[in-house]
Amino acid sequence: MSTRKLEQLPRWVKVTEVFKSDSDAPFLKQAGVTGFEDPRYEKYSQRLARLRGIRKYVYRMDVLERRLSYDEVTEIFVRVNSLGAKLRSSDLALAQITAKWRGALKTFQAFQTQCGKAGFDLDLGLHLKNLVSFATGQSRFLTVGGLSLEALQVAWRECVPGMEFALNFLKSNVGIDSPALLSSPFLLVTLANYGHRRNYQISAEESHRLRYWALVANAKGRYSRGSSETLLDQDLATFGDGGGANELIDRLRLQMGRLDITAEELEGRNQRSALFKTMFLAFRAAGAKDWRSNLAIALDHSGASHRLQFHHIFPKAALKNSYTSREADDIANLAFIGGKTNRQISDKPPAQYFPPLLEKSGSAPFTAQCIPIEPTLLVVERYKDFLAERRKAVTCRVNEFLDGG
DNA sequence: ACAGCCCTTTAAGACTTAGG
DNA sequence: CCTAAGTCTTAAAGGGCTGT
Numbered sequence: 001m002s003t004r005k006l007e008q009l010p011r012w013v014k015v016t017e018v019f020k021s022d023s024d025a026p027f028l029k030q031a032g033v034t035g036f037e038d039p040r041y042e043k044y045s046q047r048l049a050r051l052r053g054i055r056k057y058v059y060r061m062d063v064l065e066r067r068l069s070y071d072e073v074t075e076i077f078v079r080v081n082s083l084g085a086k087l088r089s090s091d092l093a094l095a096q097i098t099a100k101w102r103g104a105l106k107t108f109q110a111f112q113t114q115c116g117k118a119g120f121d122l123d124l125g126l127h128l129k130n131l132v133s134f135a136t137g138q139s140r141f142l143t144v145g146g147l148s149l150e151a152l153q154v155a156w157r158e159c160v161p162g163m164e165f166a167l168n169f170l171k172s173n174v175g176i177d178s179p180a181l182l183s184s185p186f187l188l189v190t191l192a193n194y195g196h197r198r199n200y201q202i203s204a205e206e207s208h209r210l211r212y213w214a215l216v217a218n219a220k221g222r223y224s225r226g227s228s229e230t231l232l233d234q235d236l237a238t239f240g241d242g243g244g245a246n247e248l249i250d251r252l253r254l255q256m257g258r259l260d261i262t263a264e265e266l267e268g269r270n271q272r273s274a275l276f277k278t279m280f281l282a283f284r285a286a287g288a289k290d291w292r293s294n295l296a297i298a299l300d301h302s303g304a305s306h307r308l309q310f311h312h313i314f315p316k317a318a319l320k321n322s323y324t325s326r327e328a329d330d331i332a333n334l335a336f337i338g339g340k341t342n343r344q345i346s347d348k349p350p351a352q353y354f355p356p357l358l359e360k361s362g363s364a365p366f367t368a369q370c371i372p373i374e375p376t377l378l379v380v381e382r383y384k385d386f387l388a389e390r391r392k393a394v395t396c397r398v399n400e401f402l403d404g405g
Numbered sequence: 406a407c408a409g410c411c412c413t414t415t416a417a418g419a420c421t422t423a424g425g
Numbered sequence: 426c427c428t429a430a431g432t433c434t435t436a437a438a439g440g441g442c443t444g445t
Contacts, residue, residue, distance in 0.1 A: 184413075221413085228412055230442055272414060309431060317429060326416095339431080343423055347429060 090125030162192030
């Protein structure tokens, strides 16, 4: 894979070019090697020779006998691959499942498409993980080999309504209506198992606690650090012991130390962070709208002019000379507005574009997104103070959002 | 003890769009 | 036509448990 920048480097060679000829001269010349005395001559020719050596590589091919069953063939496939080229564990699990259950892939894909139409386009591996969690009470794929056809089919019959419950709960009770707002899709597996274990009979109080858990787990990224599978297994095990939303919340508190958000947690985070997604949820719940069209903010607006963008309140161009790009991309500098509004603002500093907006619509559009409007904070020299001030307001808003509802 | 594992996060560059 | 703001794509890093 080459990028334009890489191609410019004198020592960058195209593998196909090296294979096309047997001569090293053009490559050495391009790299600036002037003659045999050049210390790089030896080094570079050896490298090229090693590259051409790939041609002589002996590939091993195993031809399996016809009498082997489909099951045995996949078993061999899995073992060979576990040491060779990287295949995702979900791919291997899928191979093992389809070996036992012909046509399973079609069934899985049909459900995957159905979820996609409901606004949740999810990886097939996630649906498999959900299946395995229903079949075994844990989330790792290692166990798939030992499952019988019947066990798999029963689990599938049960995990489909489970996933449907999870999606509906997220959309309608929690307000998370797109996987883009999820910090990890594993959250769905936990919710699916929860619904199933409760036989889909959940009291108002319990559902409220579960909503709280889902929001905080998502905001803090319960499954977004290392060992996500270990944590998912812990949560699934909680259900086996008869636990519910309160136990989930206890585990979350144990992991994070505290359940509310602090201003420090927002520092230096960028738009990929889990908290940024929660910021969007909180602002939307507070009625945030685009500054020109007054369209309520949403992820799925159609048309380039209404399509949501992440607006830099202090434009990157305005900060370029005094701050790093990391500092400019801080989530405390980002707001949610439509594409057209954002492009019109372009690189205008806030001190310039705030006043006309304030005159036209008052401060409501800004307070909905926790944006300070004191003119003294709107200058580049006080950017850091602006960030700190907005962080405080965002923290307050997000905590209200997490607790309320 | 330590390499391995696996998903998420980060970083960097290419590409796209629209305003001036 | 240039510029600036996004978005998209891909590789590498991060992080904490697992298995040998």
